[in-house]
Amino acid sequence: MTFLKEYVIVSGASGFIGKHLLEALKKSGISVVAITRDVIKNNSNALANVRWCSWDNIELLVEELSIDSALIGII
Numbered sequence: 001m002t003f004l005k006e007y008v009i010v011s012g013a014s015g016f017i018g019k020h021l022l023e024a025l026k027k028s029g030i031s032v033v034a035i036t037r038d039v040i041k042n043n044s045n046a047l048a049n050v051r052w053c054s055w056d057n058i059e060l061l062v063e064e065l066s067i068d069s070a071l072i073g074i075i
Contacts, residue, residue: 011035013052022050 008025012018013034025032026049033051035058 007031007033009033009035013050014038026050 008030010018010021010025010032013022014036018034018036022032022034031049031051033053035053035055037055
């Protein structure tokens with residue numbers, strides 16, 4: 001059986017709550033994709049191993065992480 005690596009996607013990752021959430025998730029060893037408006041600004045202050053994504057490139061993230069399959073049955 002093959003397992004895909006799981007990620008937690010955090011939108012608003014550069015905000016007050018988002019930053020604290022990123023820290024808590026990383027301390028727990030969870031892989032995180034952080035979505036923000038300004039990747040360059042936030043990536044310079046980033047935690048190690050947090051992948052930053054811009055809202056402008058969200059389509060690429062959706063394709064790569066197979067978000068569509070994760071949402072099956074939600075609606």
